[in-house]
Amino acid sequence: MSVGVGTLLRQWRSHRSISQLDLAYDVGVSPRHLSFVETGKSTPSPGLLDALSSRLDIPLRERNALLLAAGHAPRYTEESIDAAAMSRIRGSVQRVLDAHHPYPGLALDRTWNVVLANESASALAALLPAEVCGPPFNLFRASLHPDGFARMTVNFDVWAGYLLDTLRRLVRVTGDPRLIDLEREVREYETVADLDRRTAAARPGRPTEPALLVPFELLLGDRRLSFFTTLTTFGTPRDITLEEMTIELFYPADETTERAVAMMQG
Template sequence: MTAADVGHLIRRQRGLARRSQMDLAHEIGISPRHLSFVELGKSKPSVGLLMKIAEHLDLPLRERNDWLLAAGYAPRYPETPLTGPALSRIRASVQALLDTHDPFPGLAIDRQWNVQLSNRAARRLVAGIPEDVRGVPINIFRMALHPAGLAGRTRNFPQWSAYLLRRLDRAVVRTQDPRLAALADEIATWPAIPERHTWGHLSSDEADDPVLSWRLELGGEELSMFSLLSTFGTPMDVTLSDLSIELFFPADEQTETILRRHS
């Protein structure tokens, strides 16, 4: 790769962050002219400058490694398997958090929204859904939006699918991941899914609700849940940087009663 390659990546990320060249340059302590030369490939940035730009643009660790490689440097951040011994304590801690959250659903997902860890309540929600529908590993977008998955059991599918499709659209744009892009193209062909170009503008508004709830049928009863999505505060490994924890909570007393009864 060349300096022009990393310049293109910087310019693209700055555009996604909606930051002007002048504002970003002043924040990181260089002249707008210098930043312009970097983005145009006329000047090769140092590792320190690259990391400073990445920090101010809140760039994930995986993409920081991509920038380093594009500029001709070695990647800085390791990508350790979540199942490996180096992350065993962290994996056990996340699993303990999910298990403690039971009887309410909880799971840990990667940047493609593949499920890496889950608790018993989450697994109960997808019981009986065919493996080819869920994906291997289970993919939240596929499972929740597929007509043979949870789509048919979601009572507010237009609103809930709008939320998921917006997230998928942003993930495709941000990561440029070809597997996510292929999944998005496939999902766009499924019933009740809006046209692909509209996903970024879909609305999930539900009048008078402080937070969007997922209304799902389970065993002939309707659940109403909202979710909390969190990430590691100080990850130094690509795997952990990509990992998010999603915890679902009952939005009403009836749902709490049902979930506790099924535990």
């Protein structure tokens, strides 16, 4: 059974903790009219839906769903990263990743499936068993699974905490069922369950000075590598694929890692 546009809007407004009165005034419509929209007594125009979506910070994928629910045509395309129309952008992203070699670089979709990678990232992925690698290769799954990077992550508790916070934030922002299922899945991993138990049992102690960045510390053979990451998104996207894409680049967090990676390159 399809969900009406009024119900969807009401869900997003509740999700963002905004009252009907505040939302109405923010977008310049009467509270009575917004009430009629939410109860299904009035059909919102595309312009009103655009204003409401902007105020509620609704992602493009869900904006299309609102337009369709109201009987309007969707406004936003969703081109595959492999489509001809995306060739220039795909090439530009791949050049960014390749230029980052010898350090790992990835392009991720909304659920953090890897859509593009450089040689360094591919070499790291090759260290994992096939059952962890997909397809698709999902960075949350590969990082948190007991047979994934978790078994070689020195600071797993800290790094996993960052990943779980990121996944939780993505669920809250998007409400995407795929992310909800993914969060449920990784929460059942023994590595994550053990982390939850340790966190629950931890006693507050003397506060320590927080690190400037959360590092990803990896033990490869006798080499301990430490990286920090940056996340980059596209500005002013009008395509769903581009809005949902994130570029993650890993940088050496110390001179030891910088030297080790240089030696590994021969």
